[in-house]
Amino acid sequence: MIVVLNLLKVISIAGVFHDIGKFAERAGDVETVNKDIVHQEYRYGHAYNTERALEELFGERASWFPDAFPGVNVLNLASRHHRPRNMYELLIAEGDRIASGHERMKADEAAEYDVEGLDRKSKVPLINILSRVRLEGKMDQEIEEDWRYKLRKFTSVFTPDGLRDIFPTRGSEYGALEVQRDYAKHWEEFKSAIAVSVNGRKLDLFDNFETIYEICRDYMWCLPASTRKEELPDVSLFEHSKATAALASCLYLYHADEKGIIKESDESKREIVDRAIDKFLLFAGDISGIQKFVYQISSKGAYRALKGRSFFIQLLSEILARNFVKEFGLTLANILYASGGKFYLLLPNVGKIESGLTDLSCKLNKWLFKEFGGDLYIRTASVALSGDDLTRQSGETLYDKWDHLTRKLVYLDRQRYHEIAISDYELLFGTQNVKPNTCEVCHSSIDAGSICSTCEMMAKVGSLLGTTSYIGLADNESEITGEPIFKLDGVFSRDTLVWLLSDDNFPFSVKNNISILRINEGNIGRIPLC
Incomplete structure (x- = not known):
């Protein structure tokens, strides 16, 4: 392998x-x-x-x-x-x-x-x-x-x-x-x-x-x-x-x-060289519930919470796109787009990858439900593509395929958490999820205290962004010193931990299994290599 x-x-x-x-x-x-x-x-x-x-x-x-x-x-x-x-x-x-x-x-x-x-x-x-671009009626201009x-x-x-x-x-x-x-x-x-x-x-x-x-x-x-x-x-x-x-x-x-x-x-x-066969998959991931997640906050700590939640959605899109392609041994070149809660990937149309996508989507939604109580959900779908489709020789355009993919995503919005309802009914409908207190910021139910763990994390992210120069991604806590802001675990073959780093707490050396994203800076010479 x-x-x-x-x-x-x-x-x-x-x-x-x-x-x-x-x-x-x-x-x-x-x-x-x-x-x-x-x-x-x-x-x-x-x-x-x-x-x-x-x-x-x-x-x-x-x-x-x-x-x-x-x-x-x-x-x-x-x-x-x-x-x-x-x-x-x-x-x-x-x-x-x-x-x-x-x-x-x-x-x-x-x-x-x-x-x-x-x-x-x-x-x-x-x-x-x-x-x-020319407007309709002015095509001859x-x-x-x-x-x-x-x-x-x-x-x-x-x-x-x-x-x-x-x-x-x-x-x-x-x-x-x-x-x-x-x-x-x-x-x-x-x-x-x-x-x-x-x-x-x-x-x-x-x-x-x-x-x-x-x-x-x-x-x-x-x-x-x-x-x-x-x-x-x-x-x-x-x-x-x-x-x-x-x-x-x-x-x-x-x-x-x-x-x-x-x-x-x-x-x-x-x-x-046979382009008539559907050898490719156009795969889409769409995080649903963004508007409610970002804006469902009270005035208390609203500025930091709003910054943190908006940034988190953007970062989550990037992290998910990277993890999906890496799961199948592919590189960043297979990420067509990743921003604003959506990502599109080009993948091979082989059985083990199709089944793998279904399994990963189910695990991901279970993770999202546990972490955010149903506020966020990811819809995933794919359409098969041939070389003829991509070279406009099949009678269908890429626009037609993209439209078909969008329709599949819209349909899936009516079936939220159906996979969890089948595999883990108690998680979705069990009475153990009912909690006695309410978060002062987002009004979700919590066991104790005044603010839920999600709002605490988002407020922390919002406060750190002012001094953050780098985003660190690694698969275990020993790679980067300090506390990660969140951990995507139990979904992909490797977990992903995320750190927000300033110039002061940036690691002296970076190993190959760590990805460092520089914010608003093109000088890679400032990022050390091991």
């Missing part, structure tokens, strides 16, 4: 970095090579430059492979996605094709940028999709010019000057030469961020992949995935790479046998 998890991580990382050569290419960080050899081995120059970039960024770690899978490494899987030589490289290739088929639209006259020739790639910016994103780190939004640069600007104010100039600078800054040394230790491609993933988001969100003249450059390179990683990971779990092996055969190749 460890081998399977390691290979799954290799595939996901390769998906994230499969087009990193485009970034290097546009920045001019390339070398003169024999074009015929490149075409024969890699098909496209950016694939060859992906290999070069990975070697420069991560050295030998990019060539590491799990036991019994020689040659199946990040370097090969990422760079050979246009000329796959085995089934594992084909997974990245197919993930890339599906992601490209789903996201790309044909260009129009407004997308005829003021660039031509071989250096076009380095002069095309990412355009804002909202600049293409001509688009005067595109709004473009500047090449800037996303975390620069936390600096006074960066907030202005993060929003799209008129095409006339950000021309081709400025884009080309910024590419070279942006690439050098990206390489420096990857090479950051903390406590004398550099980021490891595998041990610190979550951090590296966020660095990629920070720098690649504003780069177009495609600069081809016939396509609109309106999808970011990061989102395309993330989708490729998620799809390839799902394809691996769908096609691999119990030992994690995909047999090298023509039949395996046909099965991998």
Whole structure:
């Protein structure tokens, strides 16, 4: 099983970095090579430059492979996605094709940028999709010019000057030469961020992949995935790479046998590229009861309680999304969205995962009921997707599938706690839950005292937020000193404990089984590594 998890991580990382050569290419960080050899081995120059970039960024770690899978490494899987030589490289290739088929639209006259020739790639910016929105009745209205994103780190939004640069600007104010100039600078800054040394230790491609993933988001969100003249450059390179990683990971779990092996055969190749089969699951989790949970408070301690409860819901969405994907060995790339009490995941459509999702949802709702007395409930549902669905070849759009998923969630709201009513009737309806006193803040029943444990926790969270710089996540209390604000236990294979940390009580070293989330700060150099 460890081998399977390691290979799954290799595939996901390769998906994230499969087009990193485009970034290097546009920045001019390339070398003169024999074009015929490149075409024969890699098909496209950016694939060859992906290999070069990975070697420069991560050295030998990019060539590491799990036991019994020689040659199946990040370097090969990422760079050979246009000329796959085995089934594992084909997974990245197919993930890339599906992601490209789903996201790309044909260009129009407004997308005829003021660039031509071989250096076009380095002069095309990412355009804002909202600049293409037209109201009904005005569909024939001509688009005067595109709004473009500047090449800037996303975390620069936390600096006074960066907030202005993060929003799209008129095409006339950000021309081709400025884009080309910024590419070279942006690439050098990206390489420096990857090479950051903390406590004398550099980021490891595998041990610190979550951090590296966020660095990629920070720098690649504003780069177009495609600069081809016939396509609109309106999808970011990061989102395309993330989708490729998620799809390839799902394809691996769908096609691999119990030992994690995909047999090298023509039949395996046909099965991998068959897009008519529902190989994917679009899974949704929706925390219900948020409005009542957040606002059902008295005036006593309302400010802190309101802050704490709002923050808790946002944090719970993130924690649940992370735990669901990790439960099946997947990475953050499989989290499509997690915010405001909702999360959407892309998962493989295999039986053990479907049954696992049902079991986890039941355990999670039991935990929520015990902790919050029925105020919060999570609805979970999924719909099957095929490659044809994702490339608009099945007759149904992703919108149709998403609408179907939403309808399933609405229906489930009528069946709250039905699984607990069957498995633990006494917990739901037993008289032992009746308590003599009432909480002064939320008016829930309590055994003794004036405030319930939930309101105490939320008030504590609200008071700590003013000095909190980090959120610490770990699976046991010995990892981080101090008292965690809450513990998600008995649901997933590993418990999750959460700490709110200030600069004063931040741990001196961080182990690999701890996740540290930095609040409103893009400088990962301040987070120590063990």
